[in-house]
Amino acid sequence: MTYEDIKKRLGHQKRDVHYLKIDIENVEWGVLPQLVREGHLDRGFQLAIEVHTMDIIKVPRDKVLPMLQSYWNILDTLKQLGFLRAKHRFNTVLETLYHEPTQNRTISTCMEILYIKRGVNRRLHMQPRLSAPEVSL
Template structure:
């Protein structure tokens, strides 16, 4: 009888140990799997961090932020041009002690530097290109500084050339590198021909604001070659950058370089959130539309 009892007890103990061992084994397996997964995640995170750090170092080495006038752009490859384009347009050169927002806080508004040497003083003239039915910048600048603001936009179909107020004058014409009638019927003028049309050949233009949806790349070289940027003390414009090819970037970066050579320095830049994009070798999101505010430095 004792043997039978001892045999039953032995089998009972083994059964208990087996029952207890299964949960323990499951726990051990779970721990091992957790360690394996955590290790893989750490390795992935480390690999991603190293990649971003490499991009950041590459950006620092190849993306120029200022003094573009001293750079020989022809010696740059496509990557260097791309990184310089986005680095330069996203960084300022000088400090404006007091910026005043004219127009909407969001899209449509622009900053004017109110520092004594560059602020508009009556009698003053402001040219505003690209309205898109939003006169908030024009109205505020006219009201605050007492300037005559000339507003231009050929795309506003239900608008006619007219005086919006005593100080805001709308013209349904646009800006280009040549004076012509576009295929869509728009009347486009060079900056110098437009001044002649208005009888402003000898009038000082204090501020130029320009948002003309890629037409700036034709317009700026013509303005530079005819010395139209000599008198303005502030130049506010949106640059549109939509390609990564060297043949696209080089002439556009040369146009930006020419603006700097004309004496303009960036006092404020804003990335338009409606044009965000990702670029190779750039560790953070970029925009294809930079609102750049210059003053004559």
């Protein structure tokens, strides 16, 4: 299902998305550019993504840096939309670790990242709240 399909199914086509969590097991690299192109993140406020870069484990060493650069470029488009990284946490699942031979170190290829959009006047975007009922004393 596409993002638009999910919103339609939930009846949220005209709603602003205050928090979007994306955890789609390495498909995020194709979906994020699509969400940006179609304007789905223009009115978003918070974006949580589990990013996967485990493809670097399987490719020849000379392909690792270009692959990571392409991922970085996708994440950089979020910054251009006003999203700032607020928090990140590495996932250290054993099968997603990459051994970097030149520095003899192991790095995680999976990370949780929380982005918050800067410059959003939250009061303008929040649903109107019901006023408290008047009570005579």
